Amino acid sequence: MLKEEKLPAEARFYRCTRTAVAAFTHVLCIAFTVFLVFLSRPGSSLFSWHPFLMTLAVSHPPILPHGSPVRKFAHKTKGRIHWVLQCMCVTCAIAGLVVIVHNKNVNDKPHLTSWHGLLGLITVCVIGLQSVAALPLIYHPLAKGWSLAKLKRYHAASGLVTYLLGCATLLLGLCSAWFTAAVSDYTWYLSALCPALSALVIMDQVSRTYTAKKRLQS
Template sequence: MVYNKETGSEPRIYGCTRTASALLSHCICIGFTVFIALLSRPGTSWFSWHPFFMTLAFSFFMTEAILLFSPHGSPLKRFSHKTKGRVHGILQGLCASCAVLGLAAIYYNKHLNGKAHFTSWHGVLGLLTVCVVGLQSLAAVPLIYHSLAKGWSLAKLKRYHAATGMVTYLLGSASLLLGLSSAWFTGSVGEYTWYLSALCSALNALVIMSQVSSAYTAKKRLMS
């Protein structure tokens, strides 16, 4: 399809597609989190807090934190970039807190049952992801207090933060997908529900990847 400067047909279609994708991602992260909450019934056991907190962290808080900067589907679209940044920081803080609580819950549950820790790919990747989330949160401090990063421009810090943030999100998505293959989840849902859950996680990851890559492609075009 050739871009028409007079009608702007391609940008309009492009914008509608992006808006639909962002809205779908909002619905997925809310719906999937509620579904896991109902399935795990947090509070019924120590283990029940693990899938609840981890899904809340990576499927809801982190997804919404990144979607705040979406030009097509941000719930704070009319607010300033500074305000979005503050809300982003709050959501990321909640994400990190929930991730630590989820890790603590599964660690204590295994301790009570005398089971070995971090023996599966899901456990190892989950631990790695929580550590990376903590490092990503600490690395974001110079974005707020720029004087801490002498010799680094704010634009460069933002680029690195966005790139590492996308990697962190993909780690979280991969950890969630491995969690869907656990004995608990596969034993709690049917085959079609499993595939639908996996599709939800994959779609969210694709939307976030597309948003971040498109943002920096647009910036390169403006600079060229």
């Protein structure tokens, strides 16, 4: 057997840096979710369930090629974990939407009066469509005439768009009167770092991973 070619020092440093940034992103998202739990105190009011559920729905990053805690697991195991997280995401997103709609009805407030509300509704719809569109990856006969490799590329691209929509909605939510009144300026900037950094890391890893695969296949 041929020995694996050793990567240059610059390439190893770059790979280690990407892994460290991705790992830090996971830790930051967990810390942000825990912070929102303490801030919103789910159960203290009807509205309190909305930020809690929506944070659970969109704050966790997907399984990444670099830096993910499960990256060394078997492909089938990672697929199952991904589906569990996706089901949790869809459930929390729909529940969070139902809560805020009911809360506005109870308090006789108008719906969809902010960019956060409009983009949030679009994001929830896209999350649902993304999940349904991913079914052919499990039941390949549903997509006759489509190769599994092409389905994975489209799924990754649409998943990236969906996650960016979620991050944008989360950022707009941080601009709401409820959040800005509950935190200081420094805390707000630290909180905004979570969706912003997650979006950048995932854009980088997804684009580079599938670009590299395309080069290898060409």
